[in-house]
Amino acid sequence: MFDILHRVGIKASSAKVYQALATPEGVAGWWTAETTGDKKAGGMITFRFTDQGRELGVFDMKILELGTDARVVWQVVSGPAEWVGTTIRFDLKQEDDFTIILFKHEGWKEPVEFMYHCNTKWATFLMSLKSLVETGKGQPSPHDVKISNWH
Amino acid sequence: MFDILHRVGIKASSAKVYQALATPEGVAGWWTAETTGDKKAGGMITFRFTDQGRELGVFDMKILELGTDARVVWQVVSGPAEWVGTTIRFDLKQEDDFTIILFKHEGWKEPVEFMYHCNTKWATFLMSLKSLVETGKGQPSPHDVKISNWH
Numbered sequence: 001m002f003d004i005l006h007r008v009g010i011k012a013s014s015a016k017v018y019q020a021l022a023t024p025e026g027v028a029g030w031w032t033a034e035t036t037g038d039k040k041a042g043g044m045i046t047f048r049f050t051d052q053g054r055e056l057g058v059f060d061m062k063i064l065e066l067g068t069d070a071r072v073v074w075q076v077v078s079g080p081a082e083w084v085g086t087t088i089r090f091d092l093k094q095e096d097d098f099t100i101i102l103f104k105h106e107g108w109k110e111p112v113e114f115m116y117h118c119n120t121k122w123a124t125f126l127m128s129l130k131s132l133v134e135t136g137k138g139q140p141s142p143h144d145v146k147i148s149n150w151h
Numbered sequence: 152m153f154d155i156l157h158r159v160g161i162k163a164s165s166a167k168v169y170q171a172l173a174t175p176e177g178v179a180g181w182w183t184a185e186t187t188g189d190k191k192a193g194g195m196i197t198f199r200f201t202d203q204g205r206e207l208g209v210f211d212m213k214i215l216e217l218g219t220d221a222r223v224v225w226q227v228v229s230g231p232a233e234w235v236g237t238t239i240r241f242d243l244k245q246e247d248d249f250t251i252i253l254f255k256h257e258g259w260k261e262p263v264e265f266m267y268h269c270n271t272k273w274a275t276f277l278m279s280l281k282s283l284v285e286t287g288k289g290q291p292s293p294h295d296v297k298i299s300n301w302h
Contacts, residue, residue: 007267009299098300102267116158116253123274127298147278148160149249 004105004119008126009098012133014069017099020133021072021090030129030138041066045074049141056151059083082114101126117150155256155270159277160249163284165220168250171284172223172241181280181289192217196225200292207302210234233265252277268301 010017020026024045028035037045043063049056059079064087065071072090076083086107093100103126108115124145132138139145161168171177175196179186188196194214200207210230215238216222223241227234237258244251254277259266275296283289290296 003262004270005262005267006271007264007299007301008271009301096300100299102264111154111156113158113253116156119155119270120157120159120274120277123271124278126271127275127296130298145278147281148158148251149247150158150160 001106002108002111002115004103004108004115004122006101006103006122006126008101008103008130009095010101010130010133011098014092014094014099016133017092017101017129018069018072020129022066028140030132030140031125032141033143034141038063039066044077051142051151061088080114082108082110082112101129117148120147152257153259153262153266155254155259155266155273157252157254157273157277159252159254159281160246161252161281161284162249165243165245165250167284168243168252168280169220169223171280173217179291181283181291182276183292184294185292189214190217195228202293202302212239231265233259233261233263252280268299271298 020029023039024035024037027047032047032049034048034050035045037043041063045061045063047059047061057080060077061074062077064075065073070092074088076086076088078084086105089104089106091102103122105118105122124147128139128144171181174190175186175188183198183200185199185201186196188194192214196212196214198210198212208231211228212225213228215226216224221243225239227237227239229235237256240255240257242253254273256269256273275298279289279291279295
């Protein structure tokens with residue numbers, strides 16, 4: 001198995017960072033504007049990506065864990081084949097005046113080119129999350145940072 | 152062993168992208184302004200990172216491979232313990248009107264927190280490389296994108 005790992009520090013309380021991870025409204029501000037679903041463990045959440053009306057992808061995830069101000073874990077139930085069965089974890093901790101996010105998208109079966117792409121995209125989305133929490137403005141899809149020709 | 156993988160697409164010829172990877176002057180435009188050394192396989196290249204005059208790190212690498220317009224491979228000879236012995240590869244290919252970089256920093260012994268940090272930093276530096284080649288202006292250290300409290 002192969003994992004994607006990131007570490008980002010956000011100058012804000014863990015409560016503010018958690019809010020942006022644990023609710024569909026929060027995630028809509030930094031990952032994809034089209035995020036809908038539950039806000040409790042055991043519930044489902046759907047992330048839709050479109051570009052000028054064209055659907056690029058839909059991910060359904062189960063909320064495995066919500067640990068207030070400390071942890072959010074999703075499991076991918078449907079979406080791109082490479083993602084199904086993988087889990088996505090956000091672990092929060094305090095350091096200096098930062099909330100540190102240790103991010104892990106774990107359980108990729110092979111290090112395929114799509115994983116290279118997703119790794120770079122996760123970095124830009126986590127920077128979007130940082131910007132959302134620190135400045136009030138993220139860059140969620142469809143206005144996300146474009147890194148290549150991938151579609 | 153654990154690897155860092157990224158994929159970025161740059162709207163430019165592979166010759167232009169290669170130039171920014173294969174020469175100290177090129178790398179100085181997107182990774183660290185303090186890059187010096189050789190531009191031939193077998194030679195050495197030194198990357199120095201400072202912040203307001205304070206030294207943060209120095210990396211000495213051997214240029215293992217230079218494949219014109221196609222590949223650059225470095226091996227870390229000295230630097231942070233976790234980096235020593237690892238290799239850093241940039242493989243280029245053409246797709247649409249993009250040069251695609253498949254980036255691999257391979258051979259980490261453990262997925263330590265420093266690896267999480269370096270993975271996110273590589274993404275921002277590769278976006279700096281993209282910006283350098285596409286617009287003429289990168290964001291190399293010491294004016295690189297700050298992602299956290301890490302030092």
